[in-house]
Amino acid sequence: MAVVFSKELKKTDIQHRFSVPSDSLQFIDFAGEFSADLRVKDSSGELRVIRCRKRHGDYAKPELSKGWRKYVTDYELRVGDRVVLLAEEDRRLGSHYRIEARRTIILFGHEVCGGLPRAN
Known part of the structure; x- marks a missing residue:
C-alpha cells in the first residue's frame, strides 16, 4: 500500500474541488487523457x-x-480535516485506491487524530 497523498483540507477543497498535490501524479494512470476515474x-x-x-x-x-x-x-468534512489516499491491490477489485478522512481534536490538552465514520 502506497500513500498517494495526505492533505489537510482548505475551504476550496471543501466547497469546490480538491486540489491534489502535484507529486501524486506518478500514482495515477491518465492513459494519455486529462482525466481518470479512480475506483476508491x-x-x-x-x-x-x-x-x-x-x-x-x-x-x-x-x-x-x-x-x-x-x-x-x-463524511461531513470540514476545513482542517485530513484526507489520505492510498493506492492498493485487491484480489477481487484489482488496482484501486482507499480514501480515509481524519479529524484532529484536542483531548485533555493533547492532539488526538482519529478516522471519521460515514455520517450519511
Whole structure:
C-alpha cells in the first residue's frame, strides 16, 4: 500500500474541488487523457468513483472533481480535516485506491487524530 497523498483540507477543497498535490501524479494512470476515474474504497467499504483531472499545458496540477463533493457531504468534512489516499491491490477489485478522512481534536490538552465514520 502506497500513500498517494495526505492533505489537510482548505475551504476550496471543501466547497469546490480538491486540489491534489502535484507529486501524486506518478500514482495515477491518465492513459494519455486529462482525466481518470479512480475506483476508491472509503472507510465504510463503499466503492466510489471519483474523477481526477489535470490541467492542460505545462502545469498539470491535478484535482478531484466529480464524486468528490458527495464524499465531503457523506463524511461531513470540514476545513482542517485530513484526507489520505492510498493506492492498493485487491484480489477481487484489482488496482484501486482507499480514501480515509481524519479529524484532529484536542483531548485533555493533547492532539488526538482519529478516522471519521460515514455520517450519511
